[in-house]
Amino acid sequence: MDWRRSMNQKMLKLENLLRFHTVCRQLHSLGQRRTLAQWRRVFSSAYPGWAAQQYTQPWQTDMLLGAALSQYRLLVTKKEERSRKSQLSSPKSKKEVEAWIGMTVEELATAMEKDIDYIYEALMNTSIDIDSLEADSHLDEVWIKEVIKKAGMKLKWSKLKQDKVRENKDAVRRPQADPASLIPRSPVVTIMGHVDHGKTTLLDKLRKTQVAAMEAGGITQHIGAFLVSLPSGEKITFLDTPGHAAFSAMRARGAQVTDIVILVVAADDGVMKQTVESIQHAKDAQVPIVLAINKCDKADADPEKVKKELLAYDVVCEDYGGDVQAVHVSALTGDNLMALAEATVTLAEMLELKADPTGPVEGTVIESFTDKGRGPVTTAIIQRGTLRKGSILVAGKSWAKVRLMFDENGKTINEACPSMPVGIIGWRDLPSAGDEILEVESESRAREVVEWRKYEQEEEKNKEDLKMIEEKRKEHQEAHRKAREKYGTLHWKQRSFIKYQEKKEQKILRPKEKLERDSNILPVIIKGDVDGSVEAILGIMDTYDASHECELELVHFGVGDISENDVNLAETFHGVIYGFNVNASNVIQQSAAKKGVKIKLHKIIYRLVEDLQEELSSKLPCIMEEHTLGEASILATFSITEGKKKVPVAGCRVQKGQLEKQKKFKLIRNGHVIWKGSLTSLKHHKDNVSVIKTGMDCGLSLDEDKIEFQVGDEIICYEEKEVLAKTSWDPGF
Numbered sequence: 051m052d053w054r055r056s057m058n059q060k061m062l063k064l065e066n067l068l069r070f071h072t073v074c075r076q077l078h079s080l081g082q083r084r085t086l087a088q089w090r091r092v093f094s095s096a097y098p099g100w101a102a103q104q105y106t107q108p109w110q111t112d113m114l115l116g117a118a119l120s121q122y123r124l125l126v127t128k129k130e131e132r133s134r135k136s137q138l139s140s141p142k143s144k145k146e147v148e149a150w151i152g153m154t155v156e157e158l159a160t161a162m163e164k165d166i167d168y169i170y171e172a173l174m175n176t177s178i179d180i181d182s183l184e185a186d187s188h189l190d191e192v193w194i195k196e197v198i199k200k201a202g203m204k205l206k207w208s209k210l211k212q213d214k215v216r217e218n219k220d221a222v223r224r225p226q227a228d229p230a231s232l233i234p235r236s237p238v239v240t241i242m243g244h245v246d247h248g249k250t251t252l253l254d255k256l257r258k259t260q261v262a263a264m265e266a267g268g269i270t271q272h273i274g275a276f277l278v279s280l281p282s283g284e285k286i287t288f289l290d291t292p293g294h295a296a297f298s299a300m301r302a303r304g305a306q307v308t309d310i311v312i313l314v315v316a317a318d319d320g321v322m323k324q325t326v327e328s329i330q331h332a333k334d335a336q337v338p339i340v341l342a343i344n345k346c347d348k349a350d351a352d353p354e355k356v357k358k359e360l361l362a363y364d365v366v367c368e369d370y371g372g373d374v375q376a377v378h379v380s381a382l383t384g385d386n387l388m389a390l391a392e393a394t395v396t397l398a399e400m401l402e403l404k405a406d407p408t409g410p411v412e413g414t415v416i417e418s419f420t421d422k423g424r425g426p427v428t429t430a431i432i433q434r435g436t437l438r439k440g441s442i443l444v445a446g447k448s449w450a451k452v453r454l455m456f457d458e459n460g461k462t463i464n465e466a467c468p469s470m471p472v473g474i475i476g477w478r479d480l481p482s483a484g485d486e487i488l489e490v491e492s493e494s495r496a497r498e499v500v501e502w503r504k505y506e507q508e509e510e511k512n513k514e515d516l517k518m519i520e521e522k523r524k525e526h527q528e529a530h531r532k533a534r535e536k537y538g539t540l541h542w543k544q545r546s547f548i549k550y551q552e553k554k555e556q557k558i559l560r561p562k563e564k565l566e567r568d569s570n571i572l573p574v575i576i577k578g579d580v581d582g583s584v585e586a587i588l589g590i591m592d593t594y595d596a597s598h599e600c601e602l603e604l605v606h607f608g609v610g611d612i613s614e615n616d617v618n619l620a621e622t623f624h625g626v627i628y629g630f631n632v633n634a635s636n637v638i639q640q641s642a643a644k645k646g647v648k649i650k651l652h653k654i655i656y657r658l659v660e661d662l663q664e665e666l667s668s669k670l671p672c673i674m675e676e677h678t679l680g681e682a683s684i685l686a687t688f689s690i691t692e693g694k695k696k697v698p699v700a701g702c703r704v705q706k707g708q709l710e711k712q713k714k715f716k717l718i719r720n721g722h723v724i725w726k727g728s729l730t731s732l733k734h735h736k737d738n739v740s741v742i743k744t745g746m747d748c749g750l751s752l753d754e755d756k757i758e759f760q761v762g763d764e765i766i767c768y769e770e771k772e773v774l775a776k777t778s779w780d781p782g783f
């Protein structure tokens with residue numbers, strides 16, 4: 051029968067292929083440590099040359115074995131699959147594998163401490179297309195689980211790598227409200243204008259009219275904003291930090307709280323530089339202007355001139371056919387301030403300012419500060435919803451359970467509706483001005499949001515670091531372009547390897563000899579999560595220019611978690627292992643501890659570099675630093691006779707600190723040290739003393755009697771302290 055013959059042929063072919071595969075496997079075990087997948091790559095480690103020397107024609111084996119395997123994959127039977135499964139899951143290989151979603155075939159193999167072929171074999175007879183699977187192909191969660199399960203190993207999701215695919219947990223503003231739920235709200239106003247044109251005076255006056263209206267003698271609190279109620283019942287919220295700097299700082303942070311700008315122009319001064327800047331800021335933010343022509347009480351006030359000047363900046367007042375209301379005021383006398391407020395309200399009505407007072411609160415932090423008794427306090431403008439005691443808020447990277455709310459008069463309030471300025475107490479940390487305030491449903495949700503934002507910031511920082519480092523590396527590369535020309539277009543791994551070899555050739559030393567070398571060498575092993583980060587670190591190491599202090603030697607580098615091999619290398623070379631965004635399992639950590647190998651793991655590159663600098667510094671001998679204890683000036687010189695000897699004595703006055711007889715001294719003349727040593731005597735009048743303090747006179751003699759004192763010399767008392775030296779290497783960030 052045809053099918054039977056064909057089946058027999060297939061079985062025969064399969065047997066042959068299996069035999070071939072076994073031979074190939076035996077070749078592997080005969081000391082040939084390279085695997086099929088490793089052969090595919092040109093350079094698989096820091097020592098690619100070794101592989102090249104050992105396998106003169108690796109492609110031949112690769113092609114044969116590759117072809118054999120793909121046939122074998124097609125013809126494999128359930129029986130063989132079962133036996134292979136049992137082989138894969140032999141109890142010997144039971145271990146915990148730290149994996150992460152999206153890891154590559156190679157990364158999984160490394161994590162399992164297996165050959166890449168092991169992964170291919172484990173995935174045979176599954177729906178995954180093995181032929182298209184490369185060492186750097188990313189594996190889905192299901193396949194990672196499958197391989198680890200088949201291997202009889204225990205899967206442990208790596209925290210670090212899992213983080214990389216963390217779900218966005220941020221809180222955001224709600225979609226636009228249903229127009230039916232909107233109610234009118236009062237305008238939020240910022241006062242802007244040129245220096246000295248009267249912004250602060252105007253704000254003060256407006257605030258005071260309010261206090262007087264509310265409670266005579268009430269004490270206003272500066273909370274960043276205040277509310278003014280007009281006799282008509284209308285309300286205006288004034289932000290009370292005048293000037294466009296504050297306005298644009300808020301805008302720069304994405305906060306747009308201002309509805310109207312009151313542009314203050316002094317009638318005696320006219321349009322000035324910051325008047326123009328203020329107009330520009332208002333225009334950029336698309337916020338309409340009400341013009342307050344101030345200082346109209348002054349004799350030389352010329353409001354018409356102001357209006358005319360403004361025409362040049364597209365601020366056209368109503369008198370000139372435009373739509374900008376101009377009010378002549380005097381902030382000093384308070385004249386016409388109500389007219390200004392009414393003009394603002396009129397403009398607000400035209401703007402039809404509305405907000406939704408229901409649902410979770412949305413707002414903006416206007417100011418934040420720490421109060422000694424009450425902790426972090428913020429002032430906010432509510433923009434949506436109604437804030438109540440007990441609400442849970444997030445702002446920036448802080449959250450609050452609202453404990454207390456108060457207005458600008460310090461009065462406790464129970465509710466704050468849209469456009470209302472409100473002081474809020476209950477923050478865990480201090481948010482920043484301009485931070486968006488959002489109400490969330492629970493404390494746990496608030497914590498989650500804050501945690502996410504911190505994580506996101508850290509990620510952002512890492513990216514920035516990498517970018518900065520990349521820029522630095524490029525700069526450096528450019529500076530050394532000529533030196534690098536000989537490396538041509540080689541891959542960075544090849545380049546680094548050549549450099550490594552060049553270095554090695556300069557001093558060929560065996561590991562044992564390395565041990566005997568002086569300690570002024572820091573051998574390092576660099577491991578990173580991806581090629582890019584390793585390259586960035588190597589790029590920084592390229593800038594190392596302090597070999598005269600301590601040699602920095604790159605022993606090995608690569609991508610992936612810290613392995614036993616790294617630890618062994620570090621032990622042999624007395625080196626330190628630096629890992630960036632990689633893990634070192636407990637087993638590896640223990641092994642390293644036993645072998646006295648330092649493993650330093652970092653998530654931020656500049657911290658890793660700082661650590662490297664510290665490690666380099668620790669290799670340097672300590673330096674002695676002089677610490678001055680006291681300074682005295684010599685006011686008189688004389689000598690005393692001791693036996694037959696004449697001993698010169700200096701009459702001094704201590705100018706600073708104190709002189710301590712037991713410490714070290716130096717004599718300074720015209721800025722030069724002419725003697726260093728100790729005192730043989732220190733006297734106050736006729737008494738021997740051990741210490742002379744500031745302002746006191748003393749007589750002293752030195753252990754060197756050939757020195758002749760001169761009036762005007764200086765005596766310095768000091769002590770020497772050992773301080774740790776610092777590497778002079780400055781990677782530039």
Ligand SMILES: Nc1nc2c(ncn2[C@@H]2O[C@H](COP(=O)(O)OP(=O)(O)OP(=O)(O)O)[C@@H](O)[C@H]2O)c(=O)[nH]1
Pocket residue numbers: 243244245246247248249250251252292293344345346347348379380381382383
């Ligand atoms: N005569 C008169 N003087 C005024 C008026 N408004 C303000 N001044 C005076 O002008 C000076 C400056 O006033 P400020 O309110 O400090 O001006 P500012 O615009 O806030 O100034 P900066 O804070 O420096 O930007 C002060 O001496 C005020 O007393 C006014 O309407 N009439």
